[in-house]
Amino acid sequence: MSSGMWAEKYRPQNLDDMVNQTEIVSRLKNFVKDRNLPHLLFVGPAGVGKTTSILALAQDLYGPGYRSFILELNASDERGIDVIREKVKNFARTAAISSEVPFKILIMDEADSLTSAAQHALRRTMEIYTRTCRFCLIGNYSERIIEPIQSRCSVFRFSPLSEKDLKGRVRTIAKEEGVNLIPEGLDAIFDAAEGDLRKATNLLQAAAATQGGEVDDIAIYGVLGRVSPGKVREMINLGLKGEFLEAREVLRALLIDEGLAAEDIIRMIYSEVLRLGIPEKRKVQLSDAIGEVDYRLTQGARSEIQLSALLAKLALAGEEMC
Amino acid sequence: MSDDGRPWASRFRPSTLNEIAGNERAVGQLRGWLRSWEKGPPERRAAFLYGPPGVGKTCSVVALANDLGFDLFEVNASDYRTKKRLDELVGRASMQTMTITGKRRMILFDELEGVSGREDRGGISAIVSLIKGTRVPIVLVATATGEMWEDKFGPLVDLSLVIEYRPVPFSAILRRLREIADELGTQVEEEALEHLAHRSQGDLRSTINDLEAIARGAERVTMAEAEVLGERDRSDYTPDALMKMFSSKTLMDARRVISSSLISYDTLFDWIYENLPVVLDDSGDLAEGMDALALADIHQTRGRRSQEYRLLKYMFNDMTGGVALSRSRSEGAGLVKLVRRKVAELGFQPSSFTITERPEGLQIKPVRYLGDDWRPFNSALRGMGAQWVREGGYWNVPYFRPPQLIWRYRKTWHSRRRLRSVAERVAERCHVSTREAVAEVIPLLKVIFKEDASMAKQISGWLELDDKETKWLKS
Numbered sequence: 001m002s003s004g005m006w007a008e009k010y011r012p013q014n015l016d017d018m019v020n021q022t023e024i025v026s027r028l029k030n031f032v033k034d035r036n037l038p039h040l041l042f043v044g045p046a047g048v049g050k051t052t053s054i055l056a057l058a059q060d061l062y063g064p065g066y067r068s069f070i071l072e073l074n075a076s077d078e079r080g081i082d083v084i085r086e087k088v089k090n091f092a093r094t095a096a097i098s099s100e101v102p103f104k105i106l107i108m109d110e111a112d113s114l115t116s117a118a119q120h121a122l123r124r125t126m127e128i129y130t131r132t133c134r135f136c137l138i139g140n141y142s143e144r145i146i147e148p149i150q151s152r153c154s155v156f157r158f159s160p161l162s163e164k165d166l167k168g169r170v171r172t173i174a175k176e177e178g179v180n181l182i183p184e185g186l187d188a189i190f191d192a193a194e195g196d197l198r199k200a201t202n203l204l205q206a207a208a209a210t211q212g213g214e215v216d217d218i219a220i221y222g223v224l225g226r227v228s229p230g231k232v233r234e235m236i237n238l239g240l241k242g243e244f245l246e247a248r249e250v251l252r253a254l255l256i257d258e259g260l261a262a263e264d265i266i267r268m269i270y271s272e273v274l275r276l277g278i279p280e281k282r283k284v285q286l287s288d289a290i291g292e293v294d295y296r297l298t299q300g301a302r303s304e305i306q307l308s309a310l311l312a313k314l315a316l317a318g319e320e321m322c
Numbered sequence: 323m324s325d326d327g328r329p330w331a332s333r334f335r336p337s338t339l340n341e342i343a344g345n346e347r348a349v350g351q352l353r354g355w356l357r358s359w360e361k362g363p364p365e366r367r368a369a370f371l372y373g374p375p376g377v378g379k380t381c382s383v384v385a386l387a388n389d390l391g392f393d394l395f396e397v398n399a400s401d402y403r404t405k406k407r408l409d410e411l412v413g414r415a416s417m418q419t420m421t422i423t424g425k426r427r428m429i430l431f432d433e434l435e436g437v438s439g440r441e442d443r444g445g446i447s448a449i450v451s452l453i454k455g456t457r458v459p460i461v462l463v464a465t466a467t468g469e470m471w472e473d474k475f476g477p478l479v480d481l482s483l484v485i486e487y488r489p490v491p492f493s494a495i496l497r498r499l500r501e502i503a504d505e506l507g508t509q510v511e512e513e514a515l516e517h518l519a520h521r522s523q524g525d526l527r528s529t530i531n532d533l534e535a536i537a538r539g540a541e542r543v544t545m546a547e548a549e550v551l552g553e554r555d556r557s558d559y560t561p562d563a564l565m566k567m568f569s570s571k572t573l574m575d576a577r578r579v580i581s582s583s584l585i586s587y588d589t590l591f592d593w594i595y596e597n598l599p600v601v602l603d604d605s606g607d608l609a610e611g612m613d614a615l616a617l618a619d620i621h622q623t624r625g626r627r628s629q630e631y632r633l634l635k636y637m638f639n640d641m642t643g644g645v646a647l648s649r650s651r652s653e654g655a656g657l658v659k660l661v662r663r664k665v666a667e668l669g670f671q672p673s674s675f676t677i678t679e680r681p682e683g684l685q686i687k688p689v690r691y692l693g694d695d696w697r698p699f700n701s702a703l704r705g706m707g708a709q710w711v712r713e714g715g716y717w718n719v720p721y722f723r724p725p726q727l728i729w730r731y732r733k734t735w736h737s738r739r740r741l742r743s744v745a746e747r748v749a750e751r752c753h754v755s756t757r758e759a760v761a762e763v764i765p766l767l768k769v770i771f772k773e774d775a776s777m778a779k780q781i782s783g784w785l786e787l788d789d790k791e792t793k794w795l796k797s
Contacts, residue, residue, distance in 0.1 A: 074749065208777075259760050301620055302619050319606075
């Protein structure tokens, strides 16, 4: 099997291949055995096997031709609920041809990013097509999914991967790919991945690309410095040093050149600020300021202006701490 | 050339390329593109020229048409209100490559900025379909600055070779004024010419008008006469308006910038945002000023969302008074500090340059011959909007630089397009959203593509990327 990205190459293909989330997996296996399943709601942090589970279930259920029985949508990429409804309609309208399984599966990733109005519309769609189509909704937080949908789904809560599981998996991939990953490197990957196996695997692959020999913590930090969170850290440090103009340049590069969503930048700023070596009270103050910007962005304010104002606050905080 | 009673701005309007002052690069680009039509229609069938007023955009099109032997078919704003009208007028012209007299044809859309608001959407899309089908070069000219560039002209820009015109440099304006004075046989004091050139702020056309105002019929013009022009009550060129705004002590004074400046308040907002960190060089002032600007942004968003335009006045107050009055501890030496830092960063002694504050900007003069060091220093200063003034042997850094947004969007246009298409491939193959692909996966792909050619090849095959996308990931 040849695959460009290791995260895909080593994505478990069948439920039997899955080593984590054992309880969930055994319940999913029962669905396969029964040749039937309810609507599903998978919630849990990123990179712990939600998408993998449903894809594996589909392969077990439909066999090699499973692709024609599923439709993957990502709520954050679809332009409004009407587009989604149209796609669902077209997909669900044609009845499944499989003799044994009389329904198809619609996978809706990031379903928790839909507004509650959109979710209500989705709920009606789910009901209309329930005979020929099962929905698997995936999200990070179940609180963001409206009650009526939750009550129509079997809810599966995916737990974060343990350190042992995540490290074990990364070590296996490194071995298969002939990468000499030393423990310091693995620790660094674990710290950066925040429990996200996909992130960890991608990071390993990028570090392996930069390194002829062994992958150590320095290699990992080298890669991290070159990707978005690293640039966000650089921006924050420039801000704290009072070099506002340079910080703003980095911000522009992130927003325009690299096309990052403002929400992603603010999320990275937030997690970097919590890690800063500054007085705890400062962190609360800055968190407050970040929260204000975060809210303003949801209200349609211009992201560069609002984020720049935050950088100016960082510059002031940096000066006051001197 | 005889005095035929025409205004000088039109009498001395360049008719051939040699007479165009400044913007050599832009004119060269336009010329190259027009020449490329000799081998049949190029990929981009339109050129989009934009820049401030009076810098020679339309002039250079007319002059090039003359030089290259094109018949110029001009269309003005009032002509493209609706698709129907435009088709009647231009449709046929765009399909005929030759006129009856055997000249090649070219179409000029002037005053494109006049297409405004929704009722004209038909106009823009009509031009778009004309461009797609045209057999002759189409040149679009807009006196445009600011954000509208992306929104309004987006569809046109997509199809066009985009060419930016900049303010004509002080030295080029001075040279042109001297030529005109010589041609007229009028003696104009050097100081007076310099005064005019400085007032021009890069707008050559208005400067020739100024010259006419004091020199028509005169044999001699002195500095005193030039000074009479003083603060002519024309609208302020943006940097002047900003200068006044930032030094205002009252809200009302600061707010005056909204009505006195030539540009829309949106564009003005961008100017203020661009320059505020240089003017407010104290961290406390800066945080306060940025806060005011962020609040102005909020007021604007509210006004737009609720369609209650009376809310805009709160935006104006914050973006002008709020910003100007937050200046309390700043020394106003931000630009000097910035230049000093650049000097140090590039490894020069502070004494290698003299830095003088002049009305037109900061004058930076090397004390000794720079040799090979000139280039890196030049490009560092250019980033701050500086121009090298060859005659005086110094750089002039204007106190205010135009918003960098347009420039940035333009520079990254192709790159952002690749980003989008790669993100879609990654999203599909890796089962993530495009947003996540952009934030989490593509940055790592870039590292891989730069570092490991064989892994890159495998991945690009797996993602089914084309050569351009692969190259983009490597760059």
